[in-house]
Amino acid sequence: MRFEVSKVLDAIEARLTTDPALARAVVDLSEIVRYADLDGGRPASSVRLGLVIDALGRYLTEDNVPVYVIAPRGLLSDTDLTSNERMVIRRWADDGKVEVVPVLEDRVFEVAELLGLPVLTRTRGEQFRGRRPWVDEPGRLLAAIAGEGGAPVLVSRVGRGDPAKQPERSPMGERLLARVWQCPESNCTSFGSGGDPDSPFADMRTFTSPVSQPPPAIRAGVPSCPRHGAKLKDAGARPSVEVLSVRIDGVVRKRFVVSTEAPVVVGRAPEGGGGVMLGQWLTEDARKWISRGHAQFSLQPGGGLTVQDVSTNGTGIRPGGSPDDDERITLNRNESRQLAPTDVVELYAGVNVGRSKLWATGGVAQTQSVMGEAPTMALRKFERS
Ligand SMILES: [Zn+2]
Numbered sequence: 565m566r567f568e569v570s571k572v573l574d575a576i577e578a579r580l581t582t583d584p585a586l587a588r589a590v591v592d593l594s595e596i597v598r599y600a601d602l603d604g605g606r607p608a609s610s611v612r613l614g615l616v617i618d619a620l621g622r623y624l625t626e627d628n629v630p631v632y633v634i635a636p637r638g639l640l641s642d643t644d645l646t647s648n649e650r651m652v653i654r655r656w657a658d659d660g661k662v663e664v665v666p667v668l669e670d671r672v673f674e675v676a677e678l679l680g681l682p683v684l685t686r687t688r689g690e691q692f693r694g695r696r697p698w699v700d701e702p703g704r705l706l707a708a709i710a711g712e713g714g715a716p717v718l719v720s721r722v723g724r725g726d727p728a729k730q731p732e733r734s735p736m737g738e739r740l741l742a743r744v745w746q747c748p749e750s751n752c753t754s755f756g757s758g759g760d761p762d763s764p765f766a767d768m769r770t771f772t773s774p775v776s777q778p779p780p781a782i783r784a785g786v787p788s789c790p791r792h793g794a795k796l797k798d799a800g801a802r803p804s805v806e807v808l809s810v811r812i813d814g815v816v817r818k819r820f821v822v823s824t825e826a827p828v829v830v831g832r833a834p835e836g837g838g839g840v841m842l843g844q845w846l847t848e849d850a851r852k853w854i855s856r857g858h859a860q861f862s863l864q865p866g867g868g869l870t871v872q873d874v875s876t877n878g879t880g881i882r883p884g885g886s887p888d889d890d891e892r893i894t895l896n897r898n899e900s901r902q903l904a905p906t907d908v909v910e911l912y913a914g915v916n917v918g919r920s921k922l923w924a925t926g927g928v929a930q931t932q933s934v935m936g937e938a939p940t941m942a943l944r945k946f947e948r949s
Pocket residue numbers: 747748749752753754755789790791792793794
């Protein structure tokens with residue numbers, strides 16, 4: 565069972581992000597690990613983060629949904645977790661996959677406000693209501709509770725039914741995320757620059773790219789490092805980004821970020837790092853048609869999104885998402901075109917890429933679980949042994 569748990573932690577790791585463009589919800593890890601009623605196991609278990617991530621995927625009907633995880637430093641020495649779990653969380657923190665803060669205060673709610681994300685919590689955020697009135701809006705606080713059949717579901721803590729509108733970044737969030745920030749601590753994973761390139765350790769740490777830096781904390785009115793508490797230096801304008809979705813046969817499989825700094829190749833199995841690999845979701849015929857690297861997306865400094873065909877068989881564009889084949893535009897090898905806001909790129913029939921905001925729901929009836937083959941009952945047995 566130990567092996568199964570480490571597989572679950574690996575699957576969870578792939579869903580951790582502090583990238584403002586990709587995160588879909590914010591959680592306090594120290595709260596989630598104590599949801600003992602979800603599996604009847606030990607007082608604290610990091611595997612419960614997986615149960616909550618699965619619940620978020622079902623709530624959004626979308627696969628591969630990433631979460632922004634914040635942990636107070638004390639969790640790294642919480643002996644209710646196993647030493648292996650503490651080690652894994654420490655590594656996630658060192659790699660910038662989760663945000664560790666000295667004390668939590670209202671950082672979870674701050675991130676949720678700056679980024680316009682729901683908080684996955686069983687609290688009602690009462691102590692923050694004065695400063696953050698949005699906690700009373702339906703859908704902003706979602707509690708993971710045991711659903712029918714045992715799998716957790718998310719329910720709105722306030723109000724009923726679906727949220728009236730998608731939350732948006734706060735004006736302060738927009739201002740903060742327009743800049744690149746630099747922490748005076750030389751080893752800062754979130755707001756570092758990689759340190760001295762001549763240092764023998766220069767390549768050994770993971771540093772968050774300026775494009776995907778998390779939101780600074782506002783302390784005493786100034787942008788500060790949430791981990792080190794230090795005042796951050798404004799290091800210039802942040803590269804703009806566009807979030808795109810891969811949608812296959814009506815189902816959103818993955819979101820990815822294109823920035824003015826880095827074009828992204830989408831295909832069956834793009835070579836090199838940073839590409840978006842579709843192979844696992846394609847039918848046999850689609851696999852034969854779609855090239856390893858098929859279409860390259862790039863963002864121009866002015867904000868224009870362009871697609872360039874880099875395939876053998878060509879790339880289609882459906883203007884405004886039109887299903888009419890007469891309107892379909894074909895790009896042949898190396899041809900490129902700027903995409904209008906609602907244009908949809910077609911790599912093969914039913915295999916589409918477009919701006920994420922085009923598709924309000926993920927359309928997935930049965931989302932992929934991070935729990936893998938580890939059934940809840942077996943985990944429970946492991947937890948109790
Ligand atoms: Zn820092």
